[in-house]
Amino acid sequence: MSHDPTVNAGDIARLAGVGRAAVSNWRRRHDDFPRPVGGTTNQPLFSLPQVEAWLRRYGKSYQVSLGDRVWQRLRAAGDLRLGELVAEAGTLLTTGRSALDPELAGLVTELAERHDPLTAYEFLCERYLEAHSRSLSVTREETAELMVRLVGAGGGAAGEAGGGTLLDPACGVGTLLLAPGPAAPAGRRLGQELNDTSARITTARLRLRGVPAEIAAGDSMRHDGFAGVRADAVVCDPPFNERTWGYEELTGDPRWEYGLPPRGEPELAWVQHCLTHVRPGGRVAVLMPPAAASRKAGRRIRANLLRAGALRAVVALPGSDLWLLRRPAAGERPPSDVLILDATDDLAIVEPAWRAYLEDRSDQTVRIIDLLADEVDMTPARHQRRDDLGRAFTEARDRFLAATAAPPDLKVLEQPLDQPFTTVGDLIKEGLVTVLQAPARMATGAGEVAVLTADDLAQGAAPTGRTGGRQGLVQVQPGDVVASYSSVRVMAEGGCVLGPHLTLYRVDRRRLDPDFLAGFLRAAGGRVTTGSSRFDVRRTRLPRLPLKEQGAYGEAFRQLAVLEDALRETTALGQTLIRLGLDGLADGHLHPQS
Numbered sequence: 001m002s003h004d005p006t007v008n009a010g011d012i013a014r015l016a017g018v019g020r021a022a023v024s025n026w027r028r029r030h031d032d033f034p035r036p037v038g039g040t041t042n043q044p045l046f047s048l049p050q051v052e053a054w055l056r057r058y059g060k061s062y063q064v065s066l067g068d069r070v071w072q073r074l075r076a077a078g079d080l081r082l083g084e085l086v087a088e089a090g091t092l093l094t095t096g097r098s099a100l101d102p103e104l105a106g107l108v109t110e111l112a113e114r115h116d117p118l119t120a121y122e123f124l125c126e127r128y129l130e131a132h133s134r135s136l137s138v139t140r141e142e143t144a145e146l147m148v149r150l151v152g153a154g155g156g157a158a159g160e161a162g163g164g165t166l167l168d169p170a171c172g173v174g175t176l177l178l179a180p181g182p183a184a185p186a187g188r189r190l191g192q193e194l195n196d197t198s199a200r201i202t203t204a205r206l207r208l209r210g211v212p213a214e215i216a217a218g219d220s221m222r223h224d225g226f227a228g229v230r231a232d233a234v235v236c237d238p239p240f241n242e243r244t245w246g247y248e249e250l251t252g253d254p255r256w257e258y259g260l261p262p263r264g265e266p267e268l269a270w271v272q273h274c275l276t277h278v279r280p281g282g283r284v285a286v287l288m289p290p291a292a293a294s295r296k297a298g299r300r301i302r303a304n305l306l307r308a309g310a311l312r313a314v315v316a317l318p319g320s321d322l323w324l325l326r327r328p329a330a331g332e333r334p335p336s337d338v339l340i341l342d343a344t345d346d347l348a349i350v351e352p353a354w355r356a357y358l359e360d361r362s363d364q365t366v367r368i369i370d371l372l373a374d375e376v377d378m379t380p381a382r383h384q385r386r387d388d389l390g391r392a393f394t395e396a397r398d399r400f401l402a403a404t405a406a407p408p409d410l411k412v413l414e415q416p417l418d419q420p421f422t423t424v425g426d427l428i429k430e431g432l433v434t435v436l437q438a439p440a441r442m443a444t445g446a447g448e449v450a451v452l453t454a455d456d457l458a459q460g461a462a463p464t465g466r467t468g469g470r471q472g473l474v475q476v477q478p479g480d481v482v483a484s485y486s487s488v489r490v491m492a493e494g495g496c497v498l499g500p501h502l503t504l505y506r507v508d509r510r511r512l513d514p515d516f517l518a519g520f521l522r523a524a525g526g527r528v529t530t531g532s533s534r535f536d537v538r539r540t541r542l543p544r545l546p547l548k549e550q551g552a553y554g555e556a557f558r559q560l561a562v563l564e565d566a567l568r569e570t571t572a573l574g575q576t577l578i579r580l581g582l583d584g585l586a587d588g589h590l591h592p593q594s
Contacts, residue, residue: 005072006038006045015062016055017423017539019524030058048072063539066114070107071127083197086128090204093117118208122501125173125201126485136198138172139237139287142455142464143317144179146347147285150324150354151233164232165190167277169220170270174202176235177213187232189213192225221246221269230279237287238270245269258304262297271323272301275310280329288321293378302376306368309334313357315350316342316380324354337365342380345576348464381579390589393580400573405566408559419545424505424521425538427512434506438498439472450496452476454484460565463496474498481505481518483537488522489561490514503537513550517542519557 007015009023016022027033034051036044048064055062064072074085085100089108092098094117098105112120129136139147148166164187168176171191189211193199199217206213216225245266250256255276261269267288274284292298293314305311305325309332313324328334339357341364343350356362366383427433442451451465467473476482477494483503498504505521507514520542545553584590 004037004050005048005069005076007048007051007072007075008039008043008045011068011072012046012051013524014539015051015064015068016060017062017524017541030054061539066107066111067120067123070104070111071124073104073107074124075131082128082131083195083201086124087197087200087204089124090121090201090208093121094204094207121204121208125205128201129173136173137237137239139175140455141175141179141453142347143287143322144176144235144237146350147176147235147287147322148179148233149351150322151235151283151285164188167191167226167229167231167234167274168236169224169226169234169273169277170194170236170238171199171202171215172237173198174205174215176237177202177211178205178209179235187212190215190226190229190231192216192218192220194219219246220273222249224273226277229277230282231277232279232282234274234278234282234284234286236270236274236285238267240267240289242266258308258310259301261301265292265295265298265301267292268298268301271305271325275325275327278327280327282327284323284325284327286323286325287317288323290316290321290379292323293321293380294375294382296375299376302378303372306338306371306376307334311338313339313341313354314378314380315339315353316344317347318344321380322350335368337367338371338378339364340366340378340380340383345572381583390584393577393584393590396573396577396580400570400577403566403569403573405559405563407563408556410556417543419543421541422544423538424517424540424542427517428538432508432512433517436474436498436504436506438474438500438502438504442467442473442500449473451499452482452496452502453499454487454501456499457482457484457489457502458487459568460489463499465499467497474504476504477506479507479509479514481507481514481521483521488518490518490558511547513547513554515554515558516545516550519553519560522557 009020012023013020032054034046034054037047037050039045052062052064074082074089077085085104088098088100092100092105092108093112100108108120108124111123114120115123129138151166166177166187167190169192171177171193174191177189177191189206191199191202191213193202193215194217196217199215203213203215206215218225243264243266246269247261247263250269251260255272256269257275258272259268261272267286271284271286271288274286278284293302302311309328310325311323312326312335313322315322315324324339339353339362341350341353343353353362353364357365366378371378424433428435449467450463451467452463453465456462456464474497475494476491476496476498478491480491480494481504482489482491482498483505484501505514505517507517521537521540524537524540581590585592
């Protein structure tokens, strides 16, 4: 493999200010386009100097930003060392010392000085997670924030700003410990991670936010880095189906208060490990595979958790279940029921349902005595109220049929139009576009001000974040174009503020159509995040057209966005419709039309 810095097709598109389709076209049409020097057939890597030479030879403008230069220098060492180098960059930015070579260390320092250390490091972490998306398991941001809020709701501990100690014994790159939002000062953070590189990255991410933290590297099951420590709350997204978790060595371990976890039920070992590390009355939120709620091998432990009052809720989420637990206090009377909830279609129902359960006014509970008399099967779909099945199926069917959208009627041209082009950077210089960035540090999770998050933007949802801060916030107005790492949307409504990792493009609507701008930003590949947009979004090209013609393009782009949202909605509704149909036909609440 070449020792030159390497780039993939997406990197080349960013450098040249074009879409990925254009790069694919160059590779097909030009025999002298650089050959891959590494990677795979589906994800080839190219020599950056060779790509630069080719772009110059064909007169194609490009810009290698400082951020890209740092990233490509890190990538040049090869994927096997990439995480180690990202960790070293974090050490440099937090301590001033590292093992990076002087030239690379100088580039990282320059990047941090040009922006700020936190923004620079999060840019490198975003690129690292993107490059290793198949090997690094990262908890969804909205799920992570939900878990932290739930362990703090009503408890006055780790979920609240300035609260107590939060522990994650399988912390990965720190996603759960960084929740409920970037720079949220929510007390002390403790974490343990098997992979030393990920542990160091987590340490750097927390230190750059000013969060008091201690991160241990090692196997939490075999070598507990926090033996004897009891936090105010514990959150965990453990590895699923890990058969080599230490069953033989740990048979007599005192953590198994509720029973020895079967060899094939490592998640029940993690549940008890988490309960060991929380104070009496403290809460635990653990993501579990859905099968853990019903497998016969774990029946005895589930029963013991219920009898003791430790297991309080099982909530079905997309792809996993969330178990909410509470360590019983001495002499405390256990509850008589448990919350079992299906939130696969709407995470917003979880917090109100959990609050209602804590206040003893929930109608979504199941009696523990009934579960113990049966198979201790806590699968949420099984406990959905049967009398609601017919109505739920009808409503889901009606929503599915209504959630349709037609594609735009587009004319096919034999040859692309020969039009003069401009760039986003030129539009900014001419005053047609104003770029606004969310504050690098924002306390989120609670407060009166609604915050638009990156997940809200991706799902086309209403703002779900909250903040109590007032200084430096960016107010969103109707017609603003908001972009994240993978999404671009024109905001129909205002009244919220811009959340972390989002960029806002405010246009002069007398001269520029916002849907026109948003469409070309999306066509450029959607790579317009706080990381990449700081460095190369100004290179995005779009045609110079009168406002009326922009409007025609904008309407077509808008219809495509509506179609995309409709497809996402019908996919989710279709899965719900199938599940309700199967359940209703099986138990007699639905019957085929004769």
